[in-house]
Amino acid sequence: MLTINDANRYLLLELPDTSLPPATEEICFHLQSKGITPIxxxxxxxxxxxxxxYxxxxxxxxxxxxxxTGNSLTGWFGRGVKKISRQFVKLGYVHLLATDTHDPKRRPPVLxxxxxxxxxxxxEKRAQAMVNDIPQKIIAGEPCF
Ligand SMILES: [Fe+2]
Incomplete structure (x- = not known):
């Protein structure tokens, strides 16, 4: 499995654009049982x-x-995405903020x-944790919370 930094602890999981496969929960549960936390x-x-x-x-x-994605919060992806992003943050559904940079021109790494x-x-303290402390722990393969 391709885990972050080959630490066997965290795995980035990108869902398909337009569907949520029925097995998603089962896969996440299975990964957890192997000690791997899906992100x-x-x-x-x-x-x-x-x-x-839900x-x-x-x-x-x-x-x-x-x-x-950082740019979701700034409105880059439109007002709808911005609104739901703010809701998710307020609900405590977000642990990390990242650039999702795909290339330096069309989607530059601005955070x-x-x-x-x-x-x-x-x-500020919790925001900094989401872009510094928690990502550092993930790269090191350490528990985040
Ligand atoms: Fe992506």
Whole structure:
């Protein structure tokens, strides 16, 4: 399995764009039983989770972490995504904020604006934890909480 930094502890899990496979919960449960924590990437941009946030909550209750894309909070993906991103943050559904950079031109690795936005919502200390402390632990393969 391709775990982060080959530490055998965390795995980035990107869901298919337009569906939520029925086996998702089972797969997450299975990974956890192997000591691997799935990190769900940008669920705020996922059509089904936008409509049924409880499906994300179930994955969180199973022990999954959630990584939000910074630009979702700044409105890059539109007002709808921005709104649900703020809701997810306030509900405590988000553990990490990341750039989701795919290339330096079309989606550059900019995070500062989103961190400012995040700080307004949950305070600077918790916002910094989401972009510094927690990611460092993940890279080191250490427990986050
Ligand atoms: Fe992605």
């Amino acid at each position: 769900i990437t940008h669920p705020e941009r996922h059509m089904i989770i936008q409509e049924m946030p 499906k994300l909550k179930r994955l969180i209750d199973l022990g999954c972490l959630v990584q939000m 500062s604006q989103a961190v400012t936005e995040l700080s307004r919502l949950i305070g």
